[in-house]
Amino acid sequence: MPAQADEAIREKVLAVADRLYYSRGIQAVGMDALRAEAGVSLKRLYQLFPSKESLVEEVLHRRRQIWNQLVEAAVATGETPRARLLAVYDMLARWFDEDDFRGCVFINTFGELGASTPRIADLVREHKAQFQARLAELIAEAGGPASLAFQLAILAEGAQTTAAIAGTSEAAGHARTAAATLIDSALAERAQ
Amino acid sequence: MPAQADEAIREKVLAVADRLYYSRGIQAVGMDALRAEAGVSLKRLYQLFPSKESLVEEVLHRRRQIWNQLVEAAVATGETPRARLLAVYDMLARWFDEDDFRGCVFINTFGELGASTPRIADLVREHKAQFQARLAELIAEAGGPASLAFQLAILAEGAQTTAAIAGTSEAAGHARTAAATLIDSALAERAQ
């Protein structure tokens, strides 16, 4: 039982679970469907993850890391603080254009399980708070006010939800335009 | 079997279903829990609504009517087009402050059932499109550009989601401030 093989299987299961949960919803995907798709025995599945809930938690944890990497990769492309902020919305636009886009995993999970599973509701809260804190850092670099972080976070949130429901990716462009307006307005006000 | 008594029972069932579904999630509330809470027999329940899915659809329909009334009541308080638009965000603020606020019913339902129940996904899409169209009307009255409707809709959407997850109602205030900035910016641009 080589530990590194276990790690590979873990990652495979997490990747499959992420894909199935995201496309069909968590409650709609049973452990058996997961087992079949991942090519793992049920016994192994429960050795790696003691329960479905713990598996869901790890899927969210993994998504959070991926999200953070996407944000940082986008931010790294900007030369100025303003460009770094707007790059986040460009990243959203690319994401919304993917074929399997179905909204924010965290929002969907919150709607599905938040009322009955406090641990998962907390994970969602943490993730959103962390993203907002990152926005606040970028805004501080630009010399903007703290309230701007709330406004930009609301825009990003709304863009994800709107894109998921309307099924079009144009929400990202509108959010980006609105973000630019809000940033410029806040900086202009501070400048005078 | 007086028809008006049937109507009263229908409304009672719908109200109870709305409350339970909203607070616990749809999948977490069985028909039997509903029966117990509404004080109706299972037989009657299935006479009034042929299936759980049809019941969910009617709950959403009812919520949509309530939402429209709230929007129109808020809009009616504004003297100017700008004030009418901002009144929508004031309405959101009051809603977020309610004890049992748990986000937008339509978003939550979309996350829970949207992937597996196309009819319900369509209802959610229709509702959001209608709200956005109403915003576009108000913006046209103010002489603003059509793209502003998208921006304001994204703000309202994001405010609801952010308030639900963060558990604070301050999102409405930030959304309102951002909305005012976007409106004024758009109108100033058009004026010159």
Add this chain to the structure above:
DNA sequence: TAGCCTAGAGAACGACCGTTCTCGGCGCTA
């Protein structure tokens, strides 16, 4: 080669769900 440990396949279990069926009692008509 003999014995043991492991892991996979899948049956089994208990719980719950949406939906339907049965039964017993009550009220209305003749």
Add this chain to the structure above:
DNA sequence: TAGCGCCGAGAACGGTCGTTCTCTAGGCTA
């Protein structure tokens, strides 16, 4: 008062889910 039909209570049914258990086959050690 006798009979009929409706209604509520709740059992029953078929299905699915998360989780555990059983059985069997295969590879490793001595």
